[in-house]
Amino acid sequence: MSTSQLSNAQKALDRLNADYVRKRIDTLISAKEKVTSELIEHALEILRRHVRACIQYDIEPQIDRTIIEGVEDFHLAKERGEEWSVLAALPEDFAGKLADAWQTRYTQYDPPKADRA
Numbered sequence: 001m002s003t004s005q006l007s008n009a010q011k012a013l014d015r016l017n018a019d020y021v022r023k024r025i026d027t028l029i030s031a032k033e034k035v036t037s038e039l040i041e042h043a044l045e046i047l048r049r050h051v052r053a054c055i056q057y058d059i060e061p062q063i064d065r066t067i068i069e070g071v072e073d074f075h076l077a078k079e080r081g082e083e084w085s086v087l088a089a090l091p092e093d094f095a096g097k098l099a100d101a102w103q104t105r106y107t108q109y110d111p112p113k114a115d116r117a
Contacts, residue, residue, distance in 0.1 A: 021040050021047065042087070043073075051061070
């Protein structure tokens with residue numbers, strides 16, 4: 001990434017603020033969505049991380065998609081606990097909680113019934 005591109009990307013990152021995220025949430029999410037300052041800050045932090053990573057790897061950021069995912073992540077964290085957020089550090093027992101939440105049995109990997117007898 002050239003110096004001018006990096007400078008432009010940094011300016012764009014600096015312009016990402018709560019007002020911008022609020023307006024995009026209002027546009028992208030249904031009117032039933034209650035937009036709180038906590039939701040905006042959560043989505044903004046995810047968006048900033050995304051843009052920084054895009055700058056680092058020289059790829060185009062997906063702003064709207066990341067804001068939508070930030071709103072979804074906020075609700076997931078509220079519903080299941082903060083440890084489910086992409087912003088959270090993984091606790092030691094996370095793998096066990098994940099296994100409990102997603103107990104799925106894939107029968108295509110089971111041996112035929114005759115072999116289990």
